[in-house]
Amino acid sequence: MQPVLNVEDVRKVEQDLTLEGVSLAELMRRAGHAVAQEVLDLGNLGPVVVLCGTGNNGGDGWVAAELMAKAGAQVEVMTPVEPESLKSPLALMVAQSAVNAGVPFFVAPSRDELDAHLAQAAVVVDALLGTGFHGEPAAPFDIWIDAVNASGAHVVAVDVPSGLSAQTGHAPGGAVFADTTVTMICLKPGLLSGRGRDVCGAIVLAPLAEQAERLVVEADPVAWRCDTADYLETLREPTADVDKYSRGSVLVVGGSTRFPGAAVMAAMAAARSGAGYVTLVVPDRIATVCRTHLLEIPVVGLPTNEEGMFSAGARTEIVKMAEQRSCVLCGPGMGVCADTVSVVSSLLECDVPLVLDADALNALSRMTTNRLDNFPELIRREAPLVLTPHRRELGRLVGQPGEPPSSLTAALEAARRIVWADGGSDICVVAKGESTGCVGVEIALLPKPGPACLATAGSGDVLGGIMAALLARGVVENDVLPLVCAFACEVHGFAANLAAEAHGSRGVMASDLIGNLGLALDAMEEQVSLAVAGVSPEEGE
């Protein structure tokens, strides 16, 4: 697992390192060295153009430029101001050193001049803006960013692609598209979320100091990015000694006359994700249509109310069935009304692992007038509880109905309000988004994000089915719950990649994921085993 720190905490680690005897100047030297090494490792170098900004990110660029020049590379620096007028004392020092060493530099080139230099460049080092960036890139950096992106050169970004907020992942004024980002000390959330997923390229971590790892952990990471090998704990010994019940029985509760399909897909996804026995319970008015789509999965119809949703009379029977299952998924397509709210509240009282998705979450919002974090007793229970809100649902759960969390870290914070209010029980909030965080009481995990084709109607219903099937396999301890949820997210993403191979990256519908879930599970499990054995997936083929 790799720790992810908020930018303000990275600064704190920088300070801690200085207290432990590693000066900022030394850190900058090592940062520049890491960047230079990355570029030199590309081999067969043509000209390298280093774009240096006015802060310490630019300082890293000047150090790299001097080191690459000394290693024999043909290097030139572009700077918006004369090196001797740099305000950051550190950047000033390293820029003067590079100038004294004979590194050629150009001050405030016009767009045409810049384009001419970039056209010759094999590699561009982007050291314009780092963690000190805020707002939108001002002139001339806005123009320089465009020029880099138009150049076609291989781009190595220093710490963070310029224009991208390392904290939020937002890039309102455009950002450099890097092939590689050499990031200092540790991962930052903006690199892994929002536009960061598009613009960072391969992320190379430069720890800069041997103490960094310890200090980063002490600085209380906002999240941890999962490595494939981490999922070992979620795997089960393969055994032939099973029957359909011991593989896990799942009850899916959902559907309404408006949305029968969501519940059908969730049930199929649970079955394709290894649950041995799946039952779907829906309002009886849609039972027949559901049955026509489900050959193996029994469909139980319970009384329907005037709104086409479960009526109050359905509740007792649902609870009775729930208590006999190893996991319950409630919510897909269910609709929200007083009767479905009462179904959700009864299920919360059942001693069975429970996944609440979609309208079950909206029901929770309604029960708590959008402040679930103020009603922890509602979700305090012995058996595991997984909530899978997308950002709008999450906003509605924590008092921001019209204002969903706008970044990964805002989503993590909102999810933490729920799990921390709840305190000690087995709870995980899977805050879904273009980057998803699985937030437990102790830890927030970031599974590898799936492809963009997952952003399609019904995709969440499929994820709910996967979650339920994995939880149904048996006891999941509190500390492993977020890991199981993260694994489910990666299986979802893997299935999406397989579906995209068949249907194209834009043609995938949620139902296409379902048929690939079994293959995705097998492939993921194999990758985990290989990763634990230290074999890369390519070697394993």
Ligand SMILES: NC(=O)C1=CN([C@@H]2O[C@H](COP(=O)(O)OP(=O)(O)OC[C@H]3O[C@@H](n4cnc5c(N)ncnc54)[C@H](OP(=O)(O)O)[C@@H]3O)[C@@H](O)[C@H]2O)[C@H](O)CC1
């Ligand atoms: N993490 C580490 O251990 C180390 C990191 N290093 C590098 O240092 C940068 C952070 O350096 P810092 O000086 O704090 O900030 P930047 O260089 O990223 O940016 C500051 C300058 O950029 C200007 N700025 C800010 N926003 C904009 C904008 N929208 N448009 C134009 N210019 C902008 C800012 O100007 P102000 O007027 O706001 O002051 C500054 O001039 C980090 O990313 C690493 O690369 C060190 O090497 C040490 C180790």
Ligand SMILES: [K+]
């Ligand atoms: K940069």
